[in-house]
Amino acid sequence: MTCLLQQxxxxxxxxxxxxxxxxxxxxxxxVTVLAKGTKIGTATNAEGQxxxxxxxxxxxxxxxxxxxxxxxxxxxxxxxxxVTMAVEARNLDEVIVTGLGTSIARSNAANNVASISADELxxxxxxxTVDGAMYGKLSGAxxxxxxxxxxxxxxxxxxxxSSINGSSEPLYIIDGVYANNNSYDSGRGAAAFSNAGGxxxxxxxxxxxxxxxxxxxxxxxxxxxxxxxxxxxxxxxxVIIITTKKGRAGQTKISVRQDFGVTSILRKFGxxxxxxxxxxxxxxxxxxxxxxxxxxxxxxASGKIFDYENELYGNKGFLSTTSANISGGGERIxxxxxxxxxxxxxxxxxxxxxxxxxxxxVSTDITKNWDFALNSSYTNSSNQRGYSNNNNxxxxxxxxxxxxxxxxxxFPVNGKYPDNPYANENALALRDRGINNENxxxxxxxxxxxxxxxxxxxxxxxxxxxxxxDFALTDAELYLPEDLQSQVRLAxxxxxxxxxxxxxxxxxxxxxxxxxxxxKVGLTTSVGTTRFTQDVDGxxxxxxxxxPTLRNPNRATRQTFGESFSSSVDLGYSIGQEVNxxxxxxxxxxxxxxxxxxxxxxxxxxxxxxxSLAVNxxxxxxxxxxxxxxxxxxxxxxxxxxxxxxxxxxxxxxxxVVIDGRTGLRNITAVGFDRVAPERAAELEGGIDLAFLNNKxxxxxxxxxxxxxxxxxxxxxxxxxxxxxxxxxxxxxLVNKGLExxxxxxxxxxxxxxxxxxxxxxxxxSEVTRLTVPTQAAGPGFATLFGRNYLALGESPTRWFGNPxxxxxPTRYQESQPQxxxxxxxxxxxxxHIDLSxxxxxxxxGYNSTLTQNAYDQGGTxxxxxxxxxxxxxxxxxxxxxxxxxxxxxxxSNYIQDASYMKLREVSLYYSFTKDQLGASMGKFVQRVKVxxxxxxxxxxxxxxxxxxxxxxxxxxxxxxGNQDLYAFPSARRMFxxxxxxx
Numbered sequence: 001m002t003c004l005l006q007q008x009x010x011x012x013x014x015x016x017x018x019x020x021x022x023x024x025x026x027x028x029x030x031v032t033v034l035a036k037g038t039k040i041g042t043a044t045n046a047e048g049q050x051x052x053x054x055x056x057x058x059x060x061x062x063x064x065x066x067x068x069x070x071x072x073x074x075x076x077x078x079x080x081x082x083v084t085m086a087v088e089a090r091n092l093d094e095v096i097v098t099g100l101g102t103s104i105a106r107s108n109a110a111n112n113v114a115s116i117s118a119d120e121l122x123x124x125x126x127x128x129t130v131d132g133a134m135y136g137k138l139s140g141a142x143x144x145x146x147x148x149x150x151x152x153x154x155x156x157x158x159x160x161x162s163s164i165n166g167s168s169e170p171l172y173i174i175d176g177v178y179a180n181n182n183s184y185d186s187g188r189g190a191a192a193f194s195n196a197g198g199x200x201x202x203x204x205x206x207x208x209x210x211x212x213x214x215x216x217x218x219x220x221x222x223x224x225x226x227x228x229x230x231x232x233x234x235x236x237x238x239v240i241i242i243t244t245k246k247g248r249a250g251q252t253k254i255s256v257r258q259d260f261g262v263t264s265i266l267r268k269f270g271x272x273x274x275x276x277x278x279x280x281x282x283x284x285x286x287x288x289x290x291x292x293x294x295x296x297x298x299x300x301a302s303g304k305i306f307d308y309e310n311e312l313y314g315n316k317g318f319l320s321t322t323s324a325n326i327s328g329g330g331e332r333i334x335x336x337x338x339x340x341x342x343x344x345x346x347x348x349x350x351x352x353x354x355x356x357x358x359x360x361x362v363s364t365d366i367t368k369n370w371d372f373a374l375n376s377s378y379t380n381s382s383n384q385r386g387y388s389n390n391n392n393x394x395x396x397x398x399x400x401x402x403x404x405x406x407x408x409x410x411f412p413v414n415g416k417y418p419d420n421p422y423a424n425e426n427a428l429a430l431r432d433r434g435i436n437n438e439n440x441x442x443x444x445x446x447x448x449x450x451x452x453x454x455x456x457x458x459x460x461x462x463x464x465x466x467x468x469x470d471f472a473l474t475d476a477e478l479y480l481p482e483d484l485q486s487q488v489r490l491a492x493x494x495x496x497x498x499x500x501x502x503x504x505x506x507x508x509x510x511x512x513x514x515x516x517x518x519x520k521v522g523l524t525t526s527v528g529t530t531r532f533t534q535d536v537d538g539x540x541x542x543x544x545x546x547x548p549t550l551r552n553p554n555r556a557t558r559q560t561f562g563e564s565f566s567s568s569v570d571l572g573y574s575i576g577q578e579v580n581x582x583x584x585x586x587x588x589x590x591x592x593x594x595x596x597x598x599x600x601x602x603x604x605x606x607x608x609x610x611x612s613l614a615v616n617x618x619x620x621x622x623x624x625x626x627x628x629x630x631x632x633x634x635x636x637x638x639x640x641x642x643x644x645x646x647x648x649x650x651x652x653x654x655x656x657v658v659i660d661g662r663t664g665l666r667n668i669t670a671v672g673f674d675r676v677a678p679e680r681a682a683e684l685e686g687g688i689d690l691a692f693l694n695n696k697x698x699x700x701x702x703x704x705x706x707x708x709x710x711x712x713x714x715x716x717x718x719x720x721x722x723x724x725x726x727x728x729x730x731x732x733x734l735v736n737k738g739l740e741x742x743x744x745x746x747x748x749x750x751x752x753x754x755x756x757x758x759x760x761x762x763x764x765x766s767e768v769t770r771l772t773v774p775t776q777a778a779g780p781g782f783a784t785l786f787g788r789n790y791l792a793l794g795e796s797p798t799r800w801f802g803n804p805x806x807x808x809x810p811t812r813y814q815e816s817q818p819q820x821x822x823x824x825x826x827x828x829x830x831x832x833h834i835d836l837s838x839x840x841x842x843x844x845x846g847y848n849s850t851l852t853q854n855a856y857d858q859g860g861t862x863x864x865x866x867x868x869x870x871x872x873x874x875x876x877x878x879x880x881x882x883x884x885x886x887x888x889x890x891x892x893s894n895y896i897q898d899a900s901y902m903k904l905r906e907v908s909l910y911y912s913f914t915k916d917q918l919g920a921s922m923g924k925f926v927q928r929v930k931v932x933x934x935x936x937x938x939x940x941x942x943x944x945x946x947x948x949x950x951x952x953x954x955x956x957x958x959x960x961x962g963n964q965d966l967y968a969f970p971s972a973r974r975m976f977x978x979x980x981x982x983x
Contacts, residue, residue, distance in 0.1 A: 016051040017081040019044050019063060026832075026914055028065060028085060029927075030248045036060040036072065042331065045251030047915070047927070069695070096220055100230060100464075100511045100528050100574065108586045110612035110635040111227035112687055112702040112740060114138050116219040118245070124837050124908040125934035126259045126321055126976050128152055128344060128353065129209040130216065130242070136823040136841035136905045139740040139762040140223045144962065146953045148266075148971035150317070150346040151205045151353035151383040153183070155957035158223045158238035159704065160736030160764040160817070162681055163643055164711050164778050164797050165728075168959035170221075170238040171231060172208065175361075175375040175446040176466035177507060178234070178532050179242075181208045183956060184501045186438065186476040192495035192544050193478055194391035201390040201954055201966070207472060210379040210442045212340045212357040214257070214323045217245045224704055225683035226639035229610035232572050232594040233642030233678045234532070236708065237959075244375060245327070246361050247335040252328030253927075254983040261319035261976035265347045267940050268309055268970075269856065269948055270863040274405050281881050282860040299407035306409070308401050312427060313970050317345030317352070329363075336361040347972045348386055348397070350431060355381040369452035375468075376445050383438045387430055388969040389954060395434070395486050398852065398948075398967035400427035403859030417485075422859070425486040435479035435551075442472040458517040467508035474501045482546045492545030496553045499540035507532040511574075522580040526590075530572040539563040566647040571595045573605075584619045588612045598644045600676045612637035631691035631698075638685075642678035645712055649676045649728035669724035670714070676728050681708045696746040706736040707769070713791065715773055733770040734797065739763055754829040763820040766796040775809075779961025784810050787849035787896045789960050797960045800847060802892025813896045816963040819845030823905075833914075835932075839906040843950075848899040850946030850965035857884035864945075899950035899963070901942040908934035910978070930980040937973045 019031045027048025034041035035054040044050045052061070054075075061081065064070040068085040075081055095103045096113050106113075116137050117123075127133030131154040135143055138158075146153035157168040172179040183204040188194050194201075220241040222228040228235035274282070276293050283289040299305055307314075325338035342355040356379070363373035388398050403423050404410070410420055410428045417429035446468030454461035475498070480487055482494025511528030540563075543556025553559060576590030589612075593605040614635040618626055652671040657664050687702035715729035740762040748755040771793045778791040787800040788810070798817050801810035821843050828836040856862035857880045865880025871887050882888040910932030915923045944950035948970035953962040 012053050013056050013058070013079065014051060014053050015061060015075050015079055015081060017049070017083065019048045019050065019083045019085060021068075022084045022086045026928075028068070029253060030250065031063055031065040031068075031085065032248075034062045034064075036062045043248040043250040047251075050250070100466075100509050100526075100530065102511070102513060102524065102526055102576070102578070104578075104586070105583075107616065107631060107633065107689075108580065108583055108614055110586065110588065110614040110637045111685060112139075112223065112700060113227055114140070114221040114223065116221075118217050121216055121219070122213045124839075125906045125936045126261065126319070126974070126978070127213050127936070128342075128974075129154065130211045130213050130219075131156055131206070131208045133213050134219070136839050136903075137825070138221055138223075139742055139760040139823075140738065140764070141221070142764075142817070142821075144953045145949070145951045145971060146204075146956045147385070147388070147969045148347075148949065149383070149385040149388070149969040150344045150351055151381070151385070152209050153205050153956070154208070155206075155953055155962065156240075157959065158221070159683075159706055159738055160766050161734065161797060161959035162236040162238075162706075162708055162736075163679055164734070164791060164960045165713055166643070166646060166959070167957045168237055168962070169206075169957045170240050171228075171234045172240050172242065173231075174211065174242045174444060174470075175244055175468065176448055176509075177444060177446045177468040177470050178505050178534075179207075179444070180470050180472055180503050180505050181206050182503065182536075183207070184438075184474050184476065184499075184538070186436065187478055187497045187499055187540055187542065188389070188391075188436070190497065190542065192490075192542065193480065193497070194393055194395060204956065205383055205385075205438065206957070207440070207442070209353075210355065210357075210381050210440060210472070211242070212323070212338070212342075212355065212359070212377075212379070214325070214340055215244045215338055215357070215359050215377070217243045219243075224639075224685055224706055225641040225681045226610065226612065226637035226685040226704070228641055229608050229639030230574060230576070230590065230592060231641070232574075232592040232608050233570065233596060233606060233644050235641040236643035236679060236681045244359065244361060244377075245325070245336045245338075246363055246373070247327040247329045249329055249331050249334055252326065254324070254326045256324045256981045256983075257322070258979045259319070259321040259976050261974055263317040263319055263344070263347055263972045263974045265313045265948075266937055266971040266973045267948055268313070269402075269852070271307075271309060271406070271856070271861040272863050272865050273305070274407060274860070278860065278866055281866065281878055296407045299409070304409050305406050306411075307406065308404055308410075308427065312397055312401055312431060313347050315345070315347050315349050317347055317972070319344045319974060319976065331365070333362070333364045335363075346384075346386075347970065348431065350384060351386045352384045353382070355379060369455060370450070372447065372449045374445075374447050377443070379440070379442045379444075381440050381442070385436050385438070386969070387434050387436055388967055390966050393486050394424035395430055395480065395484075396967045397427050397430060398969070399423075399855050400425055400430070402852070402855035402861060402967075405859070405861065419485045424489070425484065429484055430486075433481050433484065435477055438474060438476045440472055440474040443469070445469050460515045462513050463510065464513060465508075465510045467506070470503075470505040472501075472503050474503075475499070476501075477551075479551050482548055490544075492556070492558045494546030494548075494556070495542070495544050496546055496551045496556065497540055497542040498553060499538065501539075502535075502537045504535045505533070520582040522578075524578040524580070526574070526576045528574045530570075530574075532570040532572075534566075534568045536566045537563070568596060568598050568644075568647060569602075570644070576610075582619065584616050586614045586616075594642065594678075596644050596678075598647060598649070599678060600650050600674055606642060606678055606680075608640045608642060610637070610639035612639075627694070629690065629692055630694060631689060633689040634687075635689070636684075636686045638683070640680060640682045642680050644678050645676045645728050649673060649712070667723070670727040671723050671725075673726050673728050676712070677710065677730075679708060679710055679712055679730075681706055683707075696749070698742075698744040700740075700742040702740040704736075704738050704740075706738075708734045708736070709770075713773075713778070716776070729773075731771065731773045731791065732768055732793075735767050735769050737765050752831050754827075756827045758823075758825040760823045761820060764817060766798060766817065768793055768795055768797055779958055780955050781849070781961055781964065782851065782966075785890065785892055785895065786851055786854070786964075787813060787892050789816070798963075800849060800892070800896045802896060803890050811892065813892060814847040814898075815845070816847055816849075817845075818843045818900075833912050835908070835910045835912070837906070837908050838904065841903045841905045842901075844900050846899050846950075846963070847896050848944065848946055848950060848952065848963045848965050850895050850897055852947040852965045852967055853895055853897070853945065854884070855967065856880075895946065897944055897946040899942070899944050899946075901940060901944065901950050903937065903941075903951075904939035906934065906936045907938060908932060926981060926983055928980075928982040930978070930982075932978045933976065934978060935973065935975040937971060938975075940971075
């Protein structure tokens with residue numbers, strides 16, 4: 001036994017050392033150290049130190065870490081090795097996901113896959129939500145704020161519209177789980193609360209707000225069908241893959257972060273006070289104007305002139321986020337555990353957002369050939385959003401601000417709010433007493449496991465399995481007291497509504513992957529299957545005619561109940577083959593076949609092929625100037641994806657009817673389509689990637705053409721058929737063409753000064769190329785006066801058309817999609833301890849339809865209401881008056897406005913104290929302290945005059961018809977103080 005032990009020891013050797021950051025000399029924690037060619041490895045501790053036992057035959061150790069250039073060191077005759085790692089301007093060796101269970105080095109990828117690191121998400125400033133943190137960091141993405149209320153309400157559209165109905169949101173994958181990012185209708189559109197007809201006009205949050213941004217390790221974005229084809233019929237709008245943080249072997253690390261902040265309104269609309277002369281213009285000379293002049297004089301004499309915009313949106317909301325995590329483990333078991341509490345008050349009193357989350361990610365190597373990871377999280381999030389957006393009952397605070405003059409006194413007297421003589425509601429009473437709250441409890445549970453069935457020197461066979469559940473239970477409450485001005489005039493005053501939505505997503509996938517190395521040729525074959533289910537249960541109870549002071553709908557005079565169920569099951573089968581010739585030529589091809597019970601034939605398989613080719617010219621032997629141009633890659637990719645029909649598109653639903661006290665069923669005017677099938681998108685992408693001077697300069701350029709066929713939309717039928725329309729009919733095709741350019745420059749890399757700059761430029765153009773139905777309005781909208789989108793051959797479905805109507809068709813106006821977007825990210829490091837960064841976002845073009853402008857003109861409060869103008873007949877008048885009442889009142893140019901902008905998205909300044917600087921006492925247990933200040937959404941420069949912010953969407957995430965400004969909750973700027981401690 002002694003001899004055997006001595007022999008075993010002789011076969012291993014121990015190597016130790018320290019890894020430091022080349023930019024500041026600090027120890028680098030969490031660096032992966034591998035015996036090259038094996039799976040034997042470890043990770044550096046908090047001080048960058050490591051010790052690793054490797055086979056005696058080992059000659060090279062490989063050091064890698066996200067954001068740093070991978071480094072190899074010869075350890076043939078060394079037992080100690082110290083390594084300095086250079087910061088990578090763009091890590092070309094990082095691994096990106098290419099499919100279910102497969103991945104590839106970025107330098108070999110044939111698609112432009114965008115990545116956002118943890119540092120880019122939360123390392124600079126504190127985002128409220130994950131999707132909000134992606135602003136300005138993704139080329140090819142149009143990200144729009146649906147509502148400025150706390151907790152977000154963000155829509156993301158990748159590479160143009162992929163549908164003209166439904167949602168523009170991409171598919172989100174969180175740790176392998178098909179995640180829920182829906183926004184649930186609270187019922188604000190019901191007659192008792194707004195009478196606006198619903199249609200996603202309640203400024204709801206989307207469920208990505210439940211995810212704690214601090215838990216995320218990185219985000220990868222498969223922007224088009226060529227990259228997202230592996231996800232089949234759910235990927236028409238692209239795929240966003242979110243990976244949360246995992247533990248690493250090494251010393252246990254504890255991090256605590258505390259952020260304090262304040263929020264204020266980003267930009268006011270502004271208003272103009274009334275004068276006697278203005279009252280004559282607004283009311284016209286006569287008794288009405290004279291009566292108002294008396295009220296105006298009395299208000300001025302008593303000093304009671306009020307700035308209601310400041311009163312309603314002048315709150316300085318306090319922001320606070322506390323987060324802590326602990327991570328570490330050994331060679332067999334690793335863990336990451338975190339907890340976070342976010343509490344944000346809004347710029348309007350009694351609005352806010354709270355999120356409490358806990359997460360536990362555990363991974364283990366059960367054997368050397370079998371690993372398993374479990375990711376668990378629970379979140380409770382709450383929103384208090386107030387009343388904004390569309391409301392035909394006047395119960396919308398932005399509308400009330402617009403039409404209420406500053407000499408009206410709406411403040412309570414002895415606790416009682418007076419009626420507003422200029423509207424149907426008192427804005428202060430609605431703010432203080434109306435309730436629009438939402439609370440969500442959410443569980444995310446996922447697992448990943450890899451089992452090696454065969455592992456030899458030149459080949460391996462492994463089975464990768466993953467899956468999980470996403471369960472969310474959302475409760476919403478709406479309440480308007482019975483003595484509110486807008487309620488008193490109703491037959492049943494007072495309204496209360498409680499709604500509940502349960503959504504359960506489950507998915508399971510398994511992939512068999514075979515790797516074979518034949519000389520310089522590497523072959524990877526994968527075969528897999530997936531199963532995805534989605535079940536949604538929504539219910540509500542609404543009461544009208546409330547008992548005074550009671551919010552219980554069950555005690556109301558009139559009650560309404562409702563419940564809806566939807567259930568879907570998708571099955572997918574995929575096969576793929578990759579051929580890699582010495583990292584010089586990389587070719588991939590595959591196909592996925594999908595089934596879904598949302599299609600007319602649930603057993604029919606729809607096939608989605610993909611193929612790609614990347615050629616790394618700089619890896620060929622003839623490339624003799626690798627030091628100057630170290631990457632020269634040309635690439636091309638093709639792929640097809642689908643978009644499943646909405647639930648029930650196959651069926652003709654029936655509505656209930658009561659006749660003589662008996663319940664029955666009746667047809668509705670829209671019928672189902674018995675051949676409904678997925679919309680399809682086919683994308684061809686090509687590009688070139690360059691890197692110069694050891695990756696100090698990187699350039700990516702991509703062009704794409706994405707054709708969406710068989711767009712599903714309502715098809716109107718002749719009245720003689722007895723029904724009005726087919727609700728989901730294939731009406732035509734749509735083409736998106738675009739350009740994306742990314743330039744990264746490590747301009748200065750000195751020991752005491754480092755400057756890196758990243759510029760992105762992108763644009764998209766859309767066109768309807770085939771239409772099987774007559775030209776018709778597309779997407780939700782209001783009167784033609786305010787602009788509508790049309791489905792017209794040769795036109796973009798997001799172009800505006802409006803008044804005047806010439807020859808029976810509206811006038812053609814500008815496009816709601818921007819002409820182009822650019823972002824400029826700048827990062828500076830001074831003296832190894834000071835970090836300064838800022839991000840500028842420019843959107844050129846892109847027009848909004850605004851009804852907010854119309855409301856201010858209606859109330860006579862618009863800032864330019866009394867601006868003198870000369871009419872066509874030579875008479876003199878005033879701009880605001882003519883826009884609403886006179887010669888200019890029938891042209892849509894008043895309301896279709898340029899929404900270009902330049903925004904300072906993020907600014908941050910930090911100072912890091914190292915262990916040595918903390919001294920002998922504090923340095924014993926604190927590894928680093930980082931303090932700083934930051935802000936986001938700080939500066940807005942725009943020609944847009946139609947609302948508070950040009951970045952707005954009344955109809956949420958709809959792909960067409962979204963860019964409408966209708967009394968939206970204003971945007972806010974946020975400023976923070978940060979304290980970070982690493983133990």
